[in-house]
Amino acid sequence: VRRVTGRRCGESRTRAAILAAARDHFAARGFNGASLRAIAAAAGVDTGLIRHFFGCKDDLFIATLHVPDEVFEWMRKALDGDVGRLGERMVDAYLRLWENPATAEPLLAVARSAISSKKGTNRLRAVCGGSVFRDFLPHVGIDRAETRIALAGAHLMGVALARYVVQVPPLVNLGRDELIATCAPAIQRYLTEPLP
C-alpha cells in the first residue's frame, strides 16, 4: 500500500511540475509559440509522459486553465455568516486564493491567457458565467446578483493583480488585515447595498 501511495504522490508531483512548467511556457510564448518539447525540458520529463498525463498540446493548455475546486469552495464558504460582513469575508477569502500557490497559479494562468488570447478570454468568460456564480446567486439573494458579482470580482481581480503579480509597492506594503478593512466596504456595497 505504501508503495502505491508513494507512486501516486510521485505522479501528482510530476503532474504539478508539468503544469507549472506549462503555465510559465504558455505565458512566455503564447499557445501557438509553445512546444511540448520545451515544456518537457523545463519540467525535467520527456514529452511521452506529458502526452500520457495530458494528451495533446491543446489538452495540456486546457489543463493549465483548470480552476481547482478549492477556489469555489473557499468563495462559497465566505458566503456563510452575517450579511453585514460579507464584504470582509469575500476579500479575505479572495486574498487567500492568491496567497496559496495551488490556487494562485491556475488563477494567474487564466487571467494571463484571458488578457492575451481569444482562447483564454472565452475560457475566463466561461468560468465567470459558470458554476461558481450560478451557485452564488441564490445565496446572495439580492437583486441584480450577476452585476454585483461582476463588479466585486473585477475590483478584487484588479487588487490581486496589482498586489501579487505587478507588486505595486503601496499595495504590497499594506498589511493583509489593513487591505481587507480597506477594500471590504466597496465589496460590501457592490454585493449588498442599493446600486444606481
Add this chain to the structure above:
Amino acid sequence: VRRVTGRRCGESRTRAAILAAARDHFAARGFNGASLRAIAAAAGVDTGLIRHFFGCKDDLFIATLHVPDEVFEWMRKALDGDVGRLGERMVDAYLRLWENPATAEPLLAVARSAISSKKGTNRLRAVCGGSVFRDFLPHVGIDRAETRIALAGAHLMGVALARYVVQVPPLVNLGRDELIATCAPAIQRYLTEPLP
C-alpha cells in the same frame, strides 16, 4: 508643403500599423518568441522599415509599451473641479482611455506584458510609480496619496479589463453613465475619505 504633410501622415500611419501588429504579436508569442519578420509580415512592411523606425526587437517592444501623453493629460484634467465629485471624474476619464484605441491599445499592451513577463512587470511598476502619480500627489492633497492612488488604480484596472478585454457580460451590458455612477463612490472613498 502638402506633400510633406502627406508623407508625415503616411509615416505616422505606418508606425501605428507596425506598433499595432507588434502588440498583437508580442501578446501572442511573448518577447522571446516574437520575430521582427512576423511582425513585418503582419504590418505589410519589410523588416528594414521596422529597424528604421524603431531599431532592434527590444526597442520595438519598449515602443509598444509607451503610454501616450493623452493618458496622463486626461487623468490630470480629471483632478480639476469639485473634490466631492473626484471619483466620478476619475472613472469617466479612465473609461475614456479604454474606449479610445489610441490609448486603449498601449494600456492593454502594458497590462498584458505586466501580467506575463518580468520585463513587463517592471515596466508597469515604473509607470505606476512614475510621473503620472508623482504629478497627481500634490493635487490630491490628502494623506497617504500613493496608497489611495494604487487602490483606485487597481479597482479601475480590474473594471477595464473585465469590461473591455474579457467582456464579462454584466459589465459590458451596464451603460457608461450607470457604470460611472456605480463605481464612483468606491473611487471617491479610496481617493478622499478616511481609510482604516
